[in-house]
Amino acid sequence: MRLLLVEDDDHVAAALSAILARHGFQVTHARSGEEALQALLPAGAPPTVSPYGVILLDLGLPDQDGYEVCGKIRKRTATPVIMVTARGDVRSRIHGLNMGADDYVVKPYDTGELLARIHAVARRTSTPGGGGAGTGTEASAGAGTAGQSGGPGGTVRLGSVSIELPTRRVSVDGTDVPLTRKEFDLLALLAQRPGVVFRREQIISEVWRTSWEGTGRTLEVHVASLRSKLRMPALIETVRGVGYRLVTPGPGAR
Structure with a gap:
């Protein structure tokens, strides 16, 4: 290389x-x-x-x-x-x-x-799409779970948040929110099953494609960055000692 x-x-x-x-x-x-x-x-x-x-x-x-x-x-x-x-x-x-x-x-x-x-x-x-959970097939697997609706072409909607899986585009109340590759992959993974806790090890394995423990700090930083960019600090909940889950926001929630 x-x-x-x-x-x-x-x-x-x-x-x-x-x-x-x-x-x-x-x-x-x-x-x-x-x-x-x-x-x-x-x-x-x-x-x-x-x-x-x-x-x-x-x-x-x-x-x-x-x-x-x-x-x-x-x-x-x-x-x-x-x-x-x-x-x-x-x-x-x-x-x-x-x-x-x-x-x-x-x-x-x-x-x-x-x-x-x-x-x-x-x-x-x-790998195509940068690997991880951001690909359309994987991330759309949870369509139909509580608070989540699948849209045309693999769009996931969670309250005011729209996640377009094929184009890797995220918007809040119709306003685009630019995310990095890994930020999108992380959000798409959590959006598969809103309300379900994803273990830290599982997130690191699926998004970062590694089991190396040192990636944990990077995960924390990406979660903090997502909360800041989406201006919805309560969207991703930390389950202490376990991992993270996505909380389905209500209309206009911030």
């Missing part, structure tokens, strides 16, 4: 590149946001085709903020982005996911953890 490493510290980049090379990755190192964007889409390349399987993106770049770079990357290509940064607070994680990152790793990290996350996002994006 070809991997784009965006890191302004040459010593950090050299050490990480050596580790990645030993695990079979072909690494291209970009030291700035502009250099990364130029490497990502060479002159004359179609706007959605990238030569890389995964992008590792540091946020502290010399020319522009890493969040801004992530936003620009996401406008050009669907190549998965893993933010690798020392900014470990929940607000920073949520902002990174909102900008289009597929995962978020906090420095200092274990290299085994980073490698597992790289392989995980690569597996998810190598």
Whole structure:
């Protein structure tokens, strides 16, 4: 797999590149946001085709903020982005996911953890629709359960929330809500059976396609991001010690 490493510290980049090379990755190192964007889409390349399987993106770049770079990357290509940064607070994680990152790793990290996350996002994006629960066949399986109605073409409606499975489009009261790939997959999974508790292990297995325990923190961040974007904090209920369930909202609920 070809991997784009965006890191302004040459010593950090050299050490990480050596580790990645030993695990079979072909690494291209970009030291700035502009250099990364130029490497990502060479002159004359179609706007959605990238030569890389995964992008590792540091946020502290010399020319522009890493969040801004992530936003620009996401406008050009669907190549998965893993933010690798020392900014470990929940607000920073949520902002990174909102900008289009597929995962978020906090420095200092274990290299085994980073490698597992790289392989995980690569597996998810190598299947149609990014894998996970967002595909129309899987997510529509629960149509007809309480509070849920199937619409034309695989649309799920939960109160004021509309989830269009084939187009991966979500709206609240008719207003589109942009979600990342994993945010949509998570919401679509919970929407299969509103009111039913999904265990954390089950969610991680079906949405992240891994049983690796370290993904649990990523799940929490995605849930928080969904609550914020949909402006419905009560929509996804935390069942302490077990997992999450989707609470069917009433008309106009927030």
